[in-house]
Amino acid sequence: MVEELLKKSDNVVYRFGYEAIIQNLTQIKRNFDSRSDTGERIRSIPDFIVIDTEGKPLFLEVKYRGNGLLREEDFARLKKSTVIGTQKLFL
Numbered sequence: 828m829v830e831e832l833l834k835k836s837d838n839v840v841y842r843f844g845y846e847a848i849i850q851n852l853t854q855i856k857r858n859f860d861s862r863s864d865t866g867e868r869i870r871s872i873p874d875f876i877v878i879d880t881e882g883k884p885l886f887l888e889v890k891y892r893g894n895g896l897l898r899e900e901d902f903a904r905l906k907k908s909t910v911i912g913t914q915k916l917f918l
Contacts, residue, residue, distance in 0.1 A: 829889050830875065837880050844874040844888075871904050 833840045873886040
């Protein structure tokens, strides 16, 4: 839904995060521990790279919450992200 909304606003959108690569990770699941340091780093990758109408790239993390509130674990994962300085959160 968010991806389509961004595209309809003339942005170029690339799926980028954990969910986008989960298919590849499941192939190595027996060797991949999602709770390891490496696993946590992969899980902290933003969901999308968005190129706005001016050509500027933006890392975008999307959280779907019924009540509109972030959880403590959301903040912890954002802190672990290696691109936190340029990352935006869309709730």
